[in-house]
Amino acid sequence: MLIGTTALTGLLGEWRVGGHAHADLAAKLEVLLLDGRVASGTRLPAEREMAKALGVSRTTIVSAYRVLREKGILRSIQGSGSVLELPSVPRRRDPAPLDLDLSKAVPRAWHELPDLSARALQRLPHHLNHAGIDFFGLPDLRAAIARRYTERGAPTSPENILVTLGAQHAIALVARTLLGRGDRVVVESPSYPHALDAFLAAGARLIASPLDSRAEASLENGASTYDTDQLVDTLRGARPALAYLMPDFQNPTGASLDDDERLRILRAAAQTGTPLLIDETTADLDIDRPFVATPFAAVPHHGATVITVGSLSKTVWSGLRIGWIRADRHLIERLALARPAGDMGNAVIEQLVAQEAIGDLPRILESRRDELRHGRDHATALLRSLVPEWHVPAIDGGLALWVHLGAPLSSALVQAGRARGVTVTAGSRFGIDGAFERRVRIPITADQATLTEGLTRLADAWTAVRSAGHAGRSLSDPAFVA
Ligand SMILES: Cc1ncc(COP(=O)(O)O)c(C=O)c1O
Known part of the structure; x- marks a missing residue:
């Protein structure tokens, strides 16, 4: 498939980072390919067209394409242009360091999961007389999820709950059921990338509401904050079909x-008739305060439609693939009707395990809080001492640090990190149209040894990026203030 120059320049965003133009461009294209933002097999625009769109000489494009060809990720076919492709065999590095993955902000499985699963298996025989296909979820699990909302101040009945294959499935199901082609969806900027993918896949147009415009302009604020004025203005101005928000410990900022x-x-939302899709996947991850988060649904709605998404991925285990949607029962029925087009429901065994886990959730959350506190404190102290020029925010919950690099070098850093066997996600993965090149997301979920080794390699990568002539731009750069 061919990517147009408009789409590609949007994705490239601020690709010039102070090195040779062709090298900067090649590096950014490689990161877009490796991050999956440009699909493997995509045909790039012709050199002349690309040069015009980017305002550079044709020689720059020819050289950038040559660099990519030499790396084995661009194939040029006479008469059919140049195709970006992931290498079919993993490229070996020499010497090959142990790969450390700091790209996923997920905790390890809850250590008592084998016991929970054993308990769940004992209940399995009671379910074997049924077909095992159910688009809503097991009644007992729906009741357990509903009870937890009710206990936290949001009265909920089992009919308000649909069990899903994790929160991402829940978001995608809501998106393809409620959205039509061209519908506007307001999203926080930055936001959770796969949710954005789901809205785009449903044909929606994204409208970014900057989460943190004040903090982006002045790094005096420790943690990220919501820019609610902007969000409310955007809702009123755009009258979107949906707004997607993460009200507690937003991924990636922790706001x-x-x-x-x-x-x-x-x-x-009530005034504009905009349904709110509230993602509470990270809502239980309060690090400093030992109390249970109030669900968004517990706040008086004033007539607004609130659809909540939850998950056990960040508390129990991502591998369980259990999430849910809480909504008005008519909408739950509509979602269940739409579901079989994509999947035939959750596995019974996993739902039984999830039910056991929900019974143990208070204890699990307490333990997760300790783990996240250690991870946050360790990563924060280490980063501040290894790279004092970075701004490491003070967060009180969530899974990651939304680190400000002080220069638009996130993609270059990710690439240099990969060469050292550590994978992190570039800030631009969380933005629309290449925004957030000055940010990188550092998960705090890894164990202490992995964090120490991974962040040390990343600091080394940063030194290399800096000394490779990427001057970057200073914090007082007008582009930053804007
Ligand atoms: C905010 C947010 N929503 C949804 C998801 C997807 O979660 P799940 O694993 O439950 O599909 C994640 C996982 O990273 C997330 O951080």
């Missing part, structure tokens, strides 16, 4: 909405 902000957003 949370306060009570007053929740109310203002609900009022604006």
Whole structure:
């Protein structure tokens, strides 16, 4: 498939990072391919067309394409252009360091999962007389999830719950059921990339509401904050078909909405008739305060439609693939009707395990809080000492640090990190149109040894990026203030 120059220049964003133009361009194209933002097999625009779109000489494009060809990720076919392709065999590095994956902000499986599973298996025989296909989820699990909402101040009945294959499935199901081609969806910027993928796959147009415009402009604020004024204005101005928000410990920034902000957003959503898709996948990950998060659904709705998504991925185990949707029962029925087009429901055994885990959730959350506190404190202290020029935010919950590099070098850093056997996700993966080249997301979920080794290699990668002539731009660069 061919990618147009408009789409590609959008994805490239700020690709010039102060090195040779052709090298900067090649590096950014490689990161787009490796991150999956440009699919393997995509045909790039012709050199002349690309040069015009980017405002550079044709020689720059020819040289950038040559670099990619030499790396084995661009294939040029006489008369049919140049195709970006992932290498079919993993490229070996020499010497090959142990690969450390800091690209996923997920905790390890809850250590008592084998016991929970054994308990769940004992209940399996009671379910074997049924077909085992059910688009809503096991009644007992729906009841357990509903009970937890009710206990935390949001009265919920089992009919309000649909069990899904994780939160991502829940988001995608809502997107393809509620959205039509060209519908506007307001999203926080930055946001969770796979949710954005799901809205785009449903044909929606994304409207970014900057989460943190003040903090981006001045790094005095430790943690990220919501720019609720912007969000409310965007809802009123765009009257979108959906707004997707992560009100507690937003991924990637860790920001949370306060009570007053929740109310203002609900009022604006009610006025504009915009359903709110509230992703609470990370809501239980409070690090500093030992209390149970209040669900967004517990705030008076003022007539707004609130659809909540939850998951056990960040508390129990991502490998369980259990999430859910909480919504008005008519919408739950509509979603269940739409479901078989994509999947035939959750596995019974995993739902039984999930039910056991929900019974143990208070204890699991307490333990997760300790783990995340250690991870955060260790990663924060280490990064501040290894790379003092980076701004490492102070977060009070969530899974990751949204680190500010002080220069638009995130893609170059990711590439240099990969060469040293450590994988992190470039800031631009969380933005629309190549935004956030000055940010990198560092998960705090890895164990101490992995964090130490991974972050040390990343600091080394940073030194290499800097000394390779990527001058970057300073924090007072007008582009930054804008
Ligand atoms: C905010 C957010 N939503 C959804 C998901 C997807 O979660 P699940 O594994 O439950 O599909 C994630 C996982 O990273 C996430 O961080």
